[in-house]
Structure formats: structure tokens, C-alpha cells
Amino acid sequence: MNTLRHLLIVLTAMIGFSVAAQQTPAPAQKGAITISGATAHIGNGNTIENATIVFENGIITAIGTSVITPKGTIINAAGKHLYPGFIAPAKSLGLIEVNAVRASNDQDEIGDMIPHIRSIIAYNAESKVVESMRPNGILIGQITPQGGTISGTSSIVQFDAWNWEDAAIKTDDGIHLHWPSTFRRGRWWAAEPRGYQPNKKYTEDVQQITSYLKESKAFGTGNEQPANESMKAMQGLFDGMKKLYLYADGEKEIIDAITLSMEAGIKEIVLIGGYQAYKIIPFLKQHNIPVLVQETHALPKSEDDDYDLAYKLPKLLVDGGLMVAIQNSSMSNFQTRNLPFYAGQLVGQGMDKEIALQLISGNTAKILGLDQYGTLETGKSATLFISEGDALDMMGNTLTRAFIDGRDISLQTHQTKLWKRYMDKYNQK
Secondary structure, X not given: OHHHHHHHHHHHHHHHHXXXXXXXXXXXXXXXXXXXXXXXXXXXXXXXXXEEEEEEXXXXXXXXXXXXXXXXXXXXXXXXXEEEOEEEEEEOOOOEOOOOOHHHEOOOOOOOEOOOOEHHHHOOOOOHHHHOOHHHOEEEEEEOOOOOOEEEEEEEEEOOOOOHHHHEEEEEEEEEEEOOOOEEEOOHHHOOOOOEEEOOOHHHHHHHHHHHHHHHHHHXXXXXXXXXXXXXXXXXXXXXXXXXXXXXXXHHHHHHHHHHHHHOOOOOEEEEEOOOHHHHHHHHHHOOOOEEEOXXXXXXXXXXXXXXXXXXXXXXXXXXXXXXXXXXXOOOHHHHHXXXXXXXXXHOOOOOHHHHHHOOOHHHHHHHOOOOOOOXXXXXXXXXXXXXXXOOOOOOOOEEEEXXXXXXXXXOOHHHHHHHHHHHHHXXX
């Protein structure tokens, strides 16, 4: 009897937990929606004051000044600001919930060269971490596996879905390669000196990568292809169907990684990290390499670096003529919600605010190959939000409405529930 009673208690608790955790995605847009009176930040460097935007069936059908005829439901956004949905590239959102809880960590797989591992099938659309992105305007993300040398294949999703099939915008868009470093930290458990030491295996590690790339290219040219899922997954790199996302920070590593990858026949390359990319801007421009640069809120990595290098690095690259977007490289997944404030930090470094906005919207969409997203333009997806003030500033980033493909999504999360709960507590006093 006691056993049955305990079982019922556990089942009730599990059901209650699942209900509390379940998100309810918004239904498809049914009628036309017009937003009027807002300052529209287009995401391509331009703004429209007192803008009117109309969208139907998830697509923007008109945007401009107040002379546009409103249609359907009208939202008065006078005095507010309208933005395209922000995009978070190269993060394992939805693959890991709590770093310290192994059962919730599905961002890595066993193996070193595993391009055939697809992150999308492990994506948890009900993740509370993913849910917490929306109130800051981050509505789209590139879900990326971690670990190993070739981590696997990423996919791009929108952040309001029942499951990964509903969430997917673009599946298997790219393969992620972590280039070895010429220096590495001493392994204390192997009785090595602490701190950074020259990586004596750098040449060997690079040879292994280049051999794998060449073998993958040769695999695709064979008449009879044996069952090799990892090399099959690599073929999109050689015909331009997939991008290669290269993780490298040092000047030498960046040059080696790009040069050897291009020699192996890879068509499209995106640099992620690029801490010393400002030293080789002509090289990157020559090869048309876009950069997903690290977040601005970081410390210098070397004693010889400027104390504010991380803060001004994106501006140095933009001023050098590169295509740049911001990627939250080293922080935990939940810190990705600060993406708009990394862009806002650049305004303090002298960057125009609308250019800074591009680094988390229009530029990111171009780099990821998302033609329908990233800017507020006729014919593009109505993935956008209304903010009380400046969305790149913590004080102004207060969303009142948000839409993904025209769907009026909820901005409620477990965090807003806690905020309301404890506000009630302190209001009582």
C-alpha cells in the first residue's frame, strides 16, 4: 500500500513538472497585423521614424512611413522601437540545460572527427534556457555541437516550437572545426608546468586534420562509396552546400586553418573567435572570410594585449572592411541572452548604433545564409519585436510584443514568473 502511495506521489510530481515545463508555441498568423508609430531599426544600418509595418501570413508586405494603409489588427507602438529578431550563432542552446547535470548535457559525442553527428535531432525545444532568450529579443539561434576536433553539424532554429521539427529553419547548414592552438595550458595531472606552453604536437595535429579533409574530398570523387557516414557528411563542404565554421584565435592558427582548408577544396569558410584577426585583416579580406567574433565583455587573453581589446575588437574588424557578427564564444549558454548588450557595448567604442545592431541581426543572417531573416524589409519573415526603448541597452530592452514568422509569441518564461512572485513579496512590505 505504501509503495503504491509513493508511486502515485512520484507520478503526480512528474506530471506537474512536465506541465510546468511545457511551452505553448503561438499559432500561425491568421489575419494581417499592422504596427504603427514606432522607430523601426531595419537591421541594415537604416532607420525609419514613425514607421508603419504590415505583415500577413508571416511575411512583411509593407514597411515605410505612415502613408502606408494599415490592415487588420493595428498595434499602436508610438514612442517605442521596432527591431528584427536577434540571431545567436554557434551556440549549443537546447543541447544542454545545466552544465553540472550530466543527464541534461547532450552537446558532445564520443569521437574526434564526427561531422555526421547532427545537433538538430537532440535539440530540446522546451529548454528553459532557450525560453529565456526571447524576452531580450533573441528569437533565432544556430544550434551547434561542441567538443572534439570536428564537432558535428549545426542547424538553425526559431525559439518558439513544439519540437525540433517545428523549430528547424535550416538543417545541417555547416560543420564545425576546432583548429589546434600553437600553445596550450600545462596539464597539472601530467606533471607539466602550469600556464601556457608551446604545443609540441601542433604540426602533428594539423597534419591529421588536413589528411582527413583530403580523404573526405577523395571519398566524394569515388565511383563506389563505401558506408562511411562521417565522410558523407563532409561532402557539402566541397560543393558549397555547407559552410565550414573554423574556430581559431591566434594569427598563425587563423592563417593555417584558412589556407589549408581552401587548399583542401572547401568552398565557404566562416571564422569563429578570431581574437587576433585584427592583425591579418588584409588576408581575411583577400579570401572573403566573415568573422563571428567573441563577445565584448571579456578580459584580454595575453599580458601584451590592450586591456580593452575584447571591447573594441569587433569595431576594429568592421573598420577594416570585414563582414562581422557577434558570437557568444566562451560564456555559458544562458549568457547568450546578453547578446544585444555586447552590441550595445560597441557604441561606447565609437561604433554607430545601427551598425552595431547589424552585428546581431542583418550581418548574422548573411553569414549564416538566412535570406529571409535579419532585417525588416518587404518580402522577408515577420520575425521582429517591439521594445519600450533601446534594445541594445539594458535599461531600454523591455519587450512588449514579439513575433516569429508572424506568430504572436509569449514573452513569459520561468524567470518572469519568479520576478512577479518576488515583486509581490516586496510590494507587500
